Amino acid sequence: MARCPAHKDNNPSLSLRDANGKILVHCFAGCSQDDAVAALRERGLWPERVKRDLTRADRRDYARKRARARSLAEDALLWNESDLLELEAEKSQAFSRYESDPSVENEGALECAARSLYVAEQLSGKTLAEAYLVAVKTDPARVRRLISKSKENLEDAKLCTKNLVTVTAARESR
Numbered sequence: 001m002a003r004c005p006a007h008k009d010n011n012p013s014l015s016l017r018d019a020n021g022k023i024l025v026h027c028f029a030g031c032s033q034d035d036a037v038a039a040l041r042e043r044g045l046w047p048e049r050v051k052r053d054l055t056r057a058d059r060r061d062y063a064r065k066r067a068r069a070r071s072l073a074e075d076a077l078l079w080n081e082s083d084l085l086e087l088e089a090e091k092s093q094a095f096s097r098y099e100s101d102p103s104v105e106n107e108g109a110l111e112c113a114a115r116s117l118y119v120a121e122q123l124s125g126k127t128l129a130e131a132y133l134v135a136v137k138t139d140p141a142r143v144r145r146l147i148s149k150s151k152e153n154l155e156d157a158k159l160c161t162k163n164l165v166t167v168t169a170a171r172e173s174r
C-alpha cells in the first residue's frame with residue numbers, strides 16, 4: 001500500500017499491483033483510477049509506455065532477429081547436450097587411465113577432464129549462449145558435428161518411442 005497522491009492521504013490507501021506487466025491501481029478511499037494515475041503521472045511515478053512507431057521494415061527486421069535468436073538458442077542447447085556427453089565420456093576414460101596407472105600425468109589429465117565437464121554443466125541461459133558463440137568462433141566444425149549428433153539422438157529417441165508404442169499397442173490388442 002502507498003499513499004494516494006490524488007487525495008490527502010495520511011493512511012496509505014493506494015494499492016498498486018502488477019498484473020502481467022499491467023499496473024492495477026486502486027484507492028480504497030474512493031478516488032477513481034484515472035485520478036490516481038493522473039496524480040502519479042504528474043509526480044513522474046507512472047511508468048510511461050514508450051511509444052514506438054515501428055515501420056513495417058522495423059517489424060520485419062525485429063521478427064527476423066527474434067527468429068534468428070530462437071534458432072541460435074536451440075542450436076546452443078543441442079550443442080551443449082552433445083558436448084556434455086562427450087566430456088563425460090572423456091572424463092570416464094581419463095578415470096580408467098588413472099586407475100590403471102596413477103601417474104602425475106594421468107592425475108592431471110583426469111583433473112582437467114573433470115573441470116571441463118564441470119564448467120559445461122554449469123552453463124545455462126546467458127552463459128550458455130555466450131559459451132556457444134565462443135565455440136562457434138573457435139571451432140565451428142566441432143559445433144556442427146555436436147549439433148548434428150544431438151539431432152540424430154533426438155531422431156533415435158523419437159524412433160525408439162514410436163517403436164515402443166507400436167509394440168505395446170500390438171501386445172495390448174492381442
Ligand SMILES: [Zn+2]
Pocket residue numbers: 004005006007009027028029030031036
Ligand atoms: Zn485516493
